[in-house]
Amino acid sequence: MTEAVFYILAACAVVTATMCILSRSAMSAVLWLTATMLSLAALYVLLSAEFVAAIQVLVYAGAVMVLFLFVVMLLNLGHPTTDMRGPASVAATIVIAGLLAIQLFALWRYTPARLAGEVAQAPQFSDPATLFVAGQIAREEAVARGVVGAVAAPLFQIYLVPFEITSILLLAAIVGAVVLAKRRI
Amino acid sequence: MTDSMALLGPALGLSAILFTLGVAGVLLRRNVIVLFVCIELMLNAVNLTFVALAQLHGAGGQVMVFFVMTVAAAEAAVGLAIILAIFRHKQSVDLQNINLLRG
Numbered sequence: 001m002t003e004a005v006f007y008i009l010a011a012c013a014v015v016t017a018t019m020c021i022l023s024r025s026a027m028s029a030v031l032w033l034t035a036t037m038l039s040l041a042a043l044y045v046l047l048s049a050e051f052v053a054a055i056q057v058l059v060y061a062g063a064v065m066v067l068f069l070f071v072v073m074l075l076n077l078g079h080p081t082t083d084m085r086g087p088a089s090v091a092a093t094i095v096i097a098g099l100l101a102i103q104l105f106a107l108w109r110y111t112p113a114r115l116a117g118e119v120a121q122a123p124q125f126s127d128p129a130t131l132f133v134a135g136q137i138a139r140e141e142a143v144a145r146g147v148v149g150a151v152a153a154p155l156f157q158i159y160l161v162p163f164e165i166t167s168i169l170l171l172a173a174i175v176g177a178v179v180l181a182k183r184r185i
Numbered sequence: 186m187t188d189s190m191a192l193l194g195p196a197l198g199l200s201a202i203l204f205t206l207g208v209a210g211v212l213l214r215r216n217v218i219v220l221f222v223c224i225e226l227m228l229n230a231v232n233l234t235f236v237a238l239a240q241l242h243g244a245g246g247q248v249m250v251f252f253v254m255t256v257a258a259a260e261a262a263v264g265l266a267i268i269l270a271i272f273r274h275k276q277s278v279d280l281q282n283i284n285l286l287r288g
Contacts, residue, residue, distance in 0.1 A: 134243030
């Protein structure tokens with residue numbers, strides 16, 4: 001059942017992403033990408049990351065995509081002719097993307113059992129007994145403290161300094177966006 | 186072993202497909218905004234990888250997704266402001282007309 005739902009959502013994500021890179025107007029590209037993000041949010045729920053799914057809908061499909069839509073509407077590009085590159089570039093794209101896909105698609109065969117088997121064959125690099133302990137602890141934590149608590153604990157303990165640095169990054173982004181978008185530059 | 190762990194390999198494969206589609210979009214299109222959309226698609230593919238591996242290796246992967254989202258939001262704000270500034274100069278978002286650095 002879970003697998004069937006996963007493959008339906010995966011098909012949705014791939015189809016909408018393909019439409020996103022092939023659609024002629026920027027407006028429909030943004031809307032197709034929003035659909036991709038919503039399918040990904042549903043996939044996150046399947047992968048037991050409920051809080052990330054909520055954030056994905058709120059921040060990504062909500063805020064970031066609305067920002068894109070604002071800019072597309074502000075520029076008022078009308079109905080453009082196609083902006084695809086020439087046939088030479090299309091051929092190069094197919095070669096590059098094909099090679100990349102072949103390399104990345106080897107990840108398809110990555111399963112917990114396979115990883116455990118490989119570690120068992122070479123135990124000098126990593127102890128097989130402690131291989132999936134972190135995932136096990138995270139699952140118990142999620143049961144004990146709820147899905148938000150399980151994410152909040154590492155965020156505010158181990159990753160506290162990166163979290164604080166993030167605020168500086170956001171401040172710099174706000175100032176930069178305001179300065180760049182001013183009338184005279 | 187939970188039920189969703191069997192989905193680890195397929196989830197990584199899906200993120201590979203989405204990332205490749207994003208790369209293909211960046212190479213194919215000339216519209217700057219569509220290019221930006223394709224970069225967001227690639228970031229989302231990487232997020233899927235983090236979430237898929239988080240159920241195996243702990244919640245650190247989910248924390249990393251937050252950082253990726255923050256950086257993506259900041260990048261979108263600044264990048265779209267740059268696109269607006271360029272559009273005011275050139276009256277175009279086509280990469281063919283934006284060649285200031287070509288010398």
